[in-house]
Amino acid sequence: MSTYRAPLSDMQFVMNELAGLSEIATLPGYEEATPDTVAVILEEASRFATDVLDPLNASGDREGATRLPDGSVRTPEGFKAAYEQFVQSGWNGVNKPAAYGGQHLPQLVAAGIEEMWHAANMAFDLCPLLTQGAIDAIELVGTPEQKARFLPPMVAGTWTGTMNLTEPQAGSDLAAVRMRAEPQADGTYKLYGQKIFITYGEHDFTDNIIHLVLARTPDAPAGVKGISLFLVPKFLVDENGSLGRRNDVQCVSLEHKLGIHASPTAVMAYGDHGGAVGYLIGEKNRGLEAMFIMMNQARFSVGMEGVGLSERAYQRAVDYARQRVQGRAVGIDKQGKPAPIIEHPDIRRMLMTMRAYTEAMRALGYVTAAAMDNARHAREPSERAQHQAFVDLMIPIVKGWCTETAQEVTYLGVQVHGGMGFIEETGAAQYSRDARIITIYEGTTGIQANDLVGRKMTRDDGATAKRVAAQIDKVAAHLASQDDASLNAIGVRLAAATAALQNAIDWMLASYAAKPRTALAGSVPYLNLWGVVCGGWQMARAAKVAVDRLAQGEGDATFMRTKIATARFYAESLLPLAEAYAQAVVSGSPGALALTAEQF
């Protein structure tokens, strides 16, 4: 059986060499996050992921979460104990404010840690992930009293949080939310209605659960401008923080899903017995704004789920490919003895593809995380604004591209296993099934692509998009001018891919203004184009660092040579997709609309 080992060398290489951890550690408030301390933190997190979370992944998938007749939910064997250990170890509040008991570490460090949780046991980590989203929302718009009452136990993890957005008729379109919130004389509200797809809406980890719920007050205008955000605790909480009576909110069923079986996905009924007590969080009718700020963080995290699942699928595939003996290795063994399948060229191609994509996604994710830290804490306002513009552009790309690419990587993980990959016992299929949700929740790939084209790119007339493309082009030109054969090859490929991207940016800006339907028909290939080029950009930067380190005789020479070879494979085998995507955007978009709805 394959055991998850966090790729600490690559994580630290990316943090230190590409994402600028030592500069992040000079930002006000992040002084503790020096590379040596971060190394210890990552090491300890990797032990927890390997020893506690990874062994529960397959058993949790088999057993799943169970709703009992009384409406309570039992998580799979071992999950509650693991959660208690997770909380006791202080992992819940990694990047949360010290004022509420968090460790206030940079987003960059938190990204590395969360990658490990996702890789080891994504279904488990969804609980802390949702809690963190709820914490962010309360911190953003809650009153000082609400923050003081709810944040400390949520940051500690002794209470968890949920996000209640979706209703049967309101999926991607939240304007259709119907949940009612009726004001009471004491300033609280009573909520009535049903929410679906509520991750960890009910569970046995903790004594209390804090639900954040989108609902409408009676006088609210129709559409998105009439939605408010409410805090509804499972158990009411008095002023000194102790638990009072059970609130009128129930888990009425759990969904049967393709993956993430250990994560209870609840249908939640509010107010079936007189009304669920809720407190308005933030301003009335402005609930969606708070939700969307928080959503950026959640979308980033889902992108990191793609990285974690890909890494885990890759490790398991390599493990299997080393052990499984089948056929003769062409061109290696002349005596015709059976060889492990890792000796077969096509298995090598698959493993290399998985590896190169995973490293590229990791690098893009961490670089974006570092930009989030700079956007919050850089000294100059102009610097902060520039980093924020980069983050805003990258969020749909990290979410959309990393989750779509994880489909291919986890698919290849099954493929390397052959027939055994289709058999659940090998564990390869679970990553593929678990990965299937990540292109859907927190906004489908289509929604991400809409966000990229309709908001992130057009709101500054493409200025940030063009600036980033020019930055990539500069790296490409620099590498193409190098004598080193690998760097030169990478630079040439990256330059061609960037030219395709720049061409597509111009087309998209013009088309979105003139024919938005045509532009949006090409928005997903456009997002994938961005992703594959940004991944190539980061791999090119990594290769340059690795070549320099080798020349200086610094670092682990084997690691550096492996990085260069992987980056070159990415440039020569994966980056050519950029030109195809660009072609599909520029010439293919009208074709998607060629048929009438009746012709389908």
Next chain:
Amino acid sequence: MKVLVCVKRVIDFNVKVRVRSDGSGVETSNVKMSMNPFDEIAVEEAVRLRERGIASEIVAVSCGTAACQETLRAALALGADRAVLVETDTALEPLAVAKLVAALVRQEAPQLVILGKQAIDDDANQTGQMLAALLDWPQATFASKLQIADGKADVTREVDGGLETVEVTLPAVVTTDLRLNEPRYATLPNIMKAKKKPMQTLSAQSLGVDVTPHVTLIRVDEPAGRKGGGRVADVKELVAKLRNEAKVLPPA
């Protein structure tokens, strides 16, 4: 009561150890290093003694290069109160370590010294015993249970064929076996706090100890690879092979 815990930086137990191509030793550059697992058990036991109100201060000690600070930080993250690094670039033998720790014990005056029974790199299993002899203190090695009361330690030891319980008068030296406890994970807040805990560096010379090695390492080789097995026709052939080829039975 003050407890002194010794921790050694060794190649991580997950790493496949490789011999340097020139046979001068095992490869340690760019290899993951960690705290000796037996020493983690020693730190854990000391922390539990403090949690039970028996120990009042835990001092973690390591002898070796400046890189051992990482190992000491790990001990501080697990709960040690302060750390002392006895810094030297000389490759230390167990006797040298025992002498260094003995000198430190005379300065620190702990009531209890806990060490791993051995380190997973050299498997020498000597330092604790030598330390007790140098200090002329009682020793209880291979501990699987430790109880302290009234200036004495009841120690259950894992010995061939079962368990033996001895009582030693403090101050004493205890070395840990695998089953003494299961070390905790360092918590994130404690990792952060460990940065701020005091760490003192001393030189071997300042303790007046000569650490010059007494043993010269001539060569290190990989163990010979396994040869393929074979089937034997009957017991007679098996015995003959064990006698003549494997030479694990005396000649007939």
